Amino acid sequence: MPRQPSATPRKQPKQERSQATVEAILSATTHILTENGYDQLTTNRVAEQAGVSIGSLYQYFPNKEALVFALAEHHANEMVQLAQYHLEGLSVGEASLQANRTIPEVLRQIVKAAVAAHAVNPKLHRVLHEQIPHREVMQRLDEAKMENLLRAFLAQRSDQLQPKNLELTVFVVERTVRALIHGAMIDRPELLKTGEFEQELIAMLSAYLVKK
Amino acid sequence: MPRQPSATPRKQPKQERSQATVEAILSATTHILTENGYDQLTTNRVAEQAGVSIGSLYQYFPNKEALVFALAEHHANEMVQLAQYHLEGLSVGEASLQANRTIPEVLRQIVKAAVAAHAVNPKLHRVLHEQIPHREVMQRLDEAKMENLLRAFLAQRSDQLQPKNLELTVFVVERTVRALIHGAMIDRPELLKTGEFEQELIAMLSAYLVKK
Amino acid sequence: MPRQPSATPRKQPKQERSQATVEAILSATTHILTENGYDQLTTNRVAEQAGVSIGSLYQYFPNKEALVFALAEHHANEMVQLAQYHLEGLSVGEASLQANRTIPEVLRQIVKAAVAAHAVNPKLHRVLHEQIPHREVMQRLDEAKMENLLRAFLAQRSDQLQPKNLELTVFVVERTVRALIHGAMIDRPELLKTGEFEQELIAMLSAYLVKK
Amino acid sequence: MPRQPSATPRKQPKQERSQATVEAILSATTHILTENGYDQLTTNRVAEQAGVSIGSLYQYFPNKEALVFALAEHHANEMVQLAQYHLEGLSVGEASLQANRTIPEVLRQIVKAAVAAHAVNPKLHRVLHEQIPHREVMQRLDEAKMENLLRAFLAQRSDQLQPKNLELTVFVVERTVRALIHGAMIDRPELLKTGEFEQELIAMLSAYLVKK
DNA sequence: AATGAATGAGGCTTCATTCAT
DNA sequence: AATGAATGAAGCCTCATTCAT
Structure with missing residues (x-):
């Protein structure tokens, strides 16, 4: 069994605002993945594309892998x-x-x-x-x-x-x-x-x- | 360039050594790939495992991709x-x-x-x-x-x-x-x-x- | 500000709660410090361990240094x-x-x-x-x-x-x-x-x- | 016993050139430490001060800790x-x-x-x-x-x-x-x-x- | 008074690749 | 032909701190 824990979402968004953040992040990930490919997918670029700070990204996804896994x-x-x-x-x-x-x-x-x-x-x-x-x-x-x-x-x-x-x-x-x-x-x-x-x-x- | 006279059936040392080097590199690549996986595959590690300098590796393969492609x-x-x-x-x-x-x-x-x-x-x-x-x-x-x-x-x-x-x-x-x-x-x-x-x-x- | 009349000996609720918050924060700091060491001591972790929001922590301590200093x-x-x-x-x-x-x-x-x-x-x-x-x-x-x-x-x-x-x-x-x-x-x-x-x-x- | 391995130098400099590199790195570390203090000591700054690339630093020291330990x-x-x-x-x-x-x-x-x-x-x-x-x-x-x-x-x-x-x-x-x-x-x-x-x-x- | 989502500078580190010897 | 020291762009991620609610 692979190291699941690290690929698991980090925390449950409790407020409405954060739900939007998570969605923006996932949308950005999809966009970069489909338009530019996996090797252009960097966490900083995802955050930027999502219009969100890199810190916010890491508040919901413990690492890059988790991001792709969620998607x-x-x-x-x-x-x-x-x-x-x-x-x-x-x-x-x-x-x-x-x-x-x-x-x-x-x-x-x-x-x-x-x-x-x-x-x-x-x-x-x-x-x-x-x-x-x-x-x-x-x-x-x-x-x-x-x-x-x-x-x-x-x-x-x-x-x-x-x-x-x-x-x-x-x-x-x-x-x-x-x-x-x-x-x-x-x-x-x-x-x-x-x-x-x-x-x-x-x-x-x-x-x-x-x-x- | 004239072909080697038949009196010298042995291959040119250069070619022979090169051949050995290339094989060592490919073997090392295979080994790392099967034992450790793609994300452990670094050109430096391949060279080390092959017992060859990183410079030599780049003499035969223009980049990492070529290495994997050849394999x-x-x-x-x-x-x-x-x-x-x-x-x-x-x-x-x-x-x-x-x-x-x-x-x-x-x-x-x-x-x-x-x-x-x-x-x-x-x-x-x-x-x-x-x-x-x-x-x-x-x-x-x-x-x-x-x-x-x-x-x-x-x-x-x-x-x-x-x-x-x-x-x-x-x-x-x-x-x-x-x-x-x-x-x-x-x-x-x-x-x-x-x-x-x-x-x-x-x-x-x-x-x-x-x-x- | 006049002192409380002697008829109300109990402390103001506000102060009491604050006191409890500060104590929880300091206890959490001590706990993390002794059990996990200084480099595991993050303000967010202290707040979490104390059962208090990070915002509250900063209400009582202007920065991390102050936290450790108080302790x-x-x-x-x-x-x-x-x-x-x-x-x-x-x-x-x-x-x-x-x-x-x-x-x-x-x-x-x-x-x-x-x-x-x-x-x-x-x-x-x-x-x-x-x-x-x-x-x-x-x-x-x-x-x-x-x-x-x-x-x-x-x-x-x-x-x-x-x-x-x-x-x-x-x-x-x-x-x-x-x-x-x-x-x-x-x-x-x-x-x-x-x-x-x-x-x-x-x-x-x-x-x-x-x-x- | 603490995780010694990670604090151990990474490779022995074999050429004369690299010996100078290591010395430059250690000198720079000493300089920053004594003039600016530990919390100004970043690996990038050490490399810069040593007039060496950050990559070279990591060729001889596996991490920041090892740098300080060597010193x-x-x-x-x-x-x-x-x-x-x-x-x-x-x-x-x-x-x-x-x-x-x-x-x-x-x-x-x-x-x-x-x-x-x-x-x-x-x-x-x-x-x-x-x-x-x-x-x-x-x-x-x-x-x-x-x-x-x-x-x-x-x-x-x-x-x-x-x-x-x-x-x-x-x-x-x-x-x-x-x-x-x-x-x-x-x-x-x-x-x-x-x-x-x-x-x-x-x-x-x-x-x-x-x-x- | 409290909450917790959001921030972002900046740290550490890797690794493909170059080039002087 | 071989060596290996050197490079440095760029990636991942942390964490003290702020501020709107």
């Missing part, structure tokens, strides 16, 4: 929230709603959700994944929740599935969806213009999962 | 070489050799090759992918050759394939193979112990590619 | 008070009380008083003497009073003394007593367990002072 | 060297040379040596003792050697001594000599102008030590 966490949360919105009706408890939907239909929804999630702030997403050292910590941020959702879904349909090893299947599907959408977003954004790419991905997953 | 390139070359060894008989020209092999059989060979390639120096591979900023440059290193190989193979079998858009298919397959093997290597090394994971991957790709 | 003064006063308690009957005015006591007897009392004074808060005493920069100011705190007491005593007995230069003698005796007791307290606390060390000190001073 | 050590060594020069003929092995000298004569030599040692660089000595935090480390520098010398001498003459507990006597004498001379040097430099102060000190020690 990554916030970004991951936004992605997950949007994904969840797109996945409504897919949650385990509501069997009736999805009982009559085919696996490819559900996969379609999952892929749509993943695409939507990756569209939150692609520029930031890219920088976060390409330029930040020590991303081990952040890697996990979005991963876990997706896996849980997927595991629940696959477990429910296990009798209709070709693969037998649930954990392995979860890993394969989650990584495939994420890698392809992330890769397309970053390296071939034009692929996402038409629905063809998504169709192809859904086709592959369906062909793999559905028992013939 | 990444070297690593990528090793991966590709190993992959090629595993892919012998699959090259386009030798149609006869593979004509009678099924697509799943060929996919199996490709996956094996990718696994072998990723086993070259996993620790270094991980660091190179997780800790180096500006990985855009390196990303391309291994990618291109794999894609070419794959494109040639898929083109040859296009009549047996389900997907119609070749470029898209190449992208999907290449990314899937790489993401899953890389991800397993890094995050779930135990998955590679048994053949089950590879089987699953081959199953998915086959289900996707083969026309029913 | 040092307080400590010095406590030392002097305790010393005076042990020196009762030695004061100049009461000649009759001590007239029939030998010089070694009086020296014994002085040494006892000094030891008692140094036992007030040895941890704090040590920190105050070892870690505070600019101790010139504080140095004088305990010194002056001791010297006065000693000068009066020695002047009274000047006819029984070997040394002729009073000022010099005062200096020699005061420094010797203080240095040895302070040094023992700090570096050889075990020496103070038995009475041997004190005996030795008294023996030296007696041998020096008493005319043979 | 203190150097100063202590100079003091001890000078003291030893004044104590020639007093060393244990050369019994014949001192056999016929009285204890007061030897004490006189010791006191002279201590005075000479303290005269090395009084301004620096003062600052080192008054303004440097964490002086625990430095305290010991001069102390140990003096104690050894004294112990050897007193052991040799034990049959002529009044006090019986050798260790205690060593402590008492060493501290007394040091405290008085140091105190005089710092607070009453005029006392050292005439020989009276030294006489008095010798008188006290003689009266204490010599068996009657």
